[in-house]
Amino acid sequence: MKQVKKSESRIYQEIDMIPNDFLFLMCGHWLQGDIGQDRKDIGMTIQTFCTVFKDIPKDKQPGLILKTSAAGFSIGDREVIGEKIKSITDTFGDKCPPIFLLFGDMSEEELNNLYNHPKVKTMVMFTKGEGYGRPLAEFATTGKPIIVSKWSGHTDFLPEANTIYLPGELTKVHESTVNKFILKDSSWFTVNYSVAAQQMYNVHQRYDTYLKHSKGLRSNIIKNFSLDKMTVKLGEIFDKYKVVPDRIELKLPTIRKL
Numbered sequence: 001m002k003q004v005k006k007s008e009s010r011i012y013q014e015i016d017m018i019p020n021d022f023l024f025l026m027c028g029h030w031l032q033g034d035i036g037q038d039r040k041d042i043g044m045t046i047q048t049f050c051t052v053f054k055d056i057p058k059d060k061q062p063g064l065i066l067k068t069s070a071a072g073f074s075i076g077d078r079e080v081i082g083e084k085i086k087s088i089t090d091t092f093g094d095k096c097p098p099i100f101l102l103f104g105d106m107s108e109e110e111l112n113n114l115y116n117h118p119k120v121k122t123m124v125m126f127t128k129g130e131g132y133g134r135p136l137a138e139f140a141t142t143g144k145p146i147i148v149s150k151w152s153g154h155t156d157f158l159p160e161a162n163t164i165y166l167p168g169e170l171t172k173v174h175e176s177t178v179n180k181f182i183l184k185d186s187s188w189f190t191v192n193y194s195v196a197a198q199q200m201y202n203v204h205q206r207y208d209t210y211l212k213h214s215k216g217l218r219s220n221i222i223k224n225f226s227l228d229k230m231t232v233k234l235g236e237i238f239d240k241y242k243v244v245p246d247r248i249e250l251k252l253p254t255i256r257k258l
Contacts, residue, residue: 011106011113015120020063020098022204023119024049027067027135028127030081033177035088036190041126042068044193046088046099048126052197053204054095061097062204065120069103078103115142122147122203122210126166126196128188130154137225143218145210147199151189157225162216164199166191 015023028040035043049064066085070077081101089096106114114120115138122145125136133154139146146158150165158165168191178184203210223229 009110009113011110012117015065015114015117018063018098018100018119020061021119022062022121022207023100023117024062024064024200025067025114025120025123025139026064026125027123027139028125030066030068030070030084031177032179034174037174037177039128039177039182039188040068041128041191042066043084043088045124045126046085048193048197049099049124049200050089050092050096052201053097054092056097062121063098063100064124065100065102065114067102067106067114073104111138115139115144121145121207124200125149126191127152127154128190133157137221140217140221143211143215145203145207145214146217147196147203149189149191157221159216159220162214162220164203164210164214166196166199168192 026040026042026045028042030040030042031038033039035047046064046066053061068081070080078101081103085099085101089099102114123136123139124147127133127149129151130136130153133152136146136148136154137157140158145164147164148154148158148166150167155165168189170187171190173182173184173186173188175184
């Protein structure tokens, strides 16, 4: 994704108005589950962020942008998300670092502008499981640091040498999360929150060092996971497993003259 001029982007203009110069970004749906039990683990992301930065002077605190929603983009959904955030941040009182809710559908261009804004320094995601992890792949094209669970689909395209992986353990899915897609007695990943807190603090304090290590994320995506590369890879899979037969014979019924 290329960086665009701020004058061309509404997203740039909105983020420019945020007083904080260092912003963490979390992208993902906030679905059902008690705090610490939803699939993206957004509640604990907020709580960990607030715990880490609550004692830093206000003018030095970073901010956290939450690009999130529930099942839709209604006013009611927005209010529910806002109340969930407030229920966590209220416990920190005046010390709470700023949380910014980015709510609503966004175009690819707007997401591009969000990822590339110079105030957006790093993506953080405590996800419990990803089929692929598209926001992580998109953000990797910026070459900025990514703090993420060391588990699931995104480990295929985020090299360990360039990624801030968070350790953790497999835990049982909580009953508050169980539905027809997330089954009872199944397991998913829960990060070590103490390590996550330390890594968030480290990235904020020594950003240039972490940015240097993360540069390889961009080159890896461009070199190995572009659309052209994936087209070739898909063709190799088809050839290897004979997904498409070399010849198709149709057995048609005999037509008899009456």
